[in-house]
């Protein structure tokens with residue numbers, strides 16, 4: 001059964017949402033998740049939900065720990081020693097990479113440190129291009145890496161500026177590259193606030209023409225948008241597993257290193273990046289793994305990696321292309337309903353209309369976004385607010401229904417029409 005097409009001008013009644021749900025080939029996937037009772041959970045781009053699969057995988061490791069203790073590293077089935085590599089193998093198809101190019105390790109922020117640091121050291125790179133709408137941790141980490149090499153970040157971090165405050169186009173990147181001597185382009189695949197999906201292939205080509213390396217932060221896309229890193233000229237990538245991969249809070253992160261860079265020395269060396277064949281010879285000189293495994297640092301947190309193993313069963317059963325199709329249909333429906341029902345209440349869509357330029361969430365803008373988000377939460381609709389005026393709605397294709405999307409829009413309409421947000425204090429949240 002193909003994913004249903006959302007009509008260009010969809011009926012705004014609840015019955016149409018039910019029709020779309022009835023025609024959804026992935027509708028049963030939701031039954032594998034613990035969806036909080038009575039909630040419309042559209043915050044899966046901050047923290048994805050627990051599945052029974054992820055829970056079972058975690059319980060398996062807990063059982064192994066109890067029964068095998070230290071022997072789990074070798075005797076558990078599957079063994080813990082190769083846990084990071086095995087999960088990397090399973091993630092590789094989601095990002096269009098060879099198994100040797102992907103591993104899970106560390107956190108996203110640590111992976112930015114080690115991969116950008118590696119590129120700076122290995123190729124004598126001195127200048128990194130980012131953009132002004134990035135998730136802040138990327139800038140903090142890159143600035144620190146530049147500083148540690150005696151490079152003033154105010155000079156060596158070039159910031160591409162968005163022309164509309166919501167999106168970063170390939171032209172914006174080209175304009176920033178023009179006249180600047182950039183060695184590494186590091187950009188997100190999907191902007192965390194607006195949900196724009198950048199044109200990775202076009203930017204990869206641009207970077208190559210400029211003679212620059214190209215890295216991406218794919219935290220907001222892996223698990224919901226299929227990637228082709230090998231084909232699209234990506235040199236290295238980082239992402240987290242707690243959003244669309246549903247692996248749990250603080251779950252182990254993923255990284256990709258194009259095989260062209262195998263053999264470069266990881267800037268954050270540690271014994272878990274050592275070649276497995278010689279790791280337990282315990283030599284004091286580092287003998288890096290011949291592949292992406294070299295960018296692991298310390299002992300992997302098996303308890304925060306185990307849920308990813310179960311969570312990937314769900315991804316593999318559904319198929320990343322079908323997940324993407326459903327995600328596009330959900331965001332399309334959300335955007336069309338917002339245009340039809342919410343514009344009159346002062347809401348605007350801040351995410352590109354072109355589905356090829358959208359990730360998994362939609363930014364709905366309103367001057368009272370912070371207080372509206374609070375009112376939504378009290379009505380059982382879990383979204384998050386990003387200053388100054390964005391309500392992020394992430395209809396994760398794993399467990400969000402078209403009826404949920406209809407209900408979110410209906411609540412947004414009611415809250416604005418009756419000024420229900422006025423019952424709440426104004427506040428500015430932190431950013432995650």
Ligand SMILES: Cc1ncc(COP(=O)(O)O)c(C=O)c1O
Pocket residue numbers: 107108109110135137138188192217219220240432
């Ligand atoms: C684009 C992006 N990069 C990085 C992070 C955070 O990285 P870490 O898992 O190291 O906290 C986030 C968190 O939401 C993010 O959205």
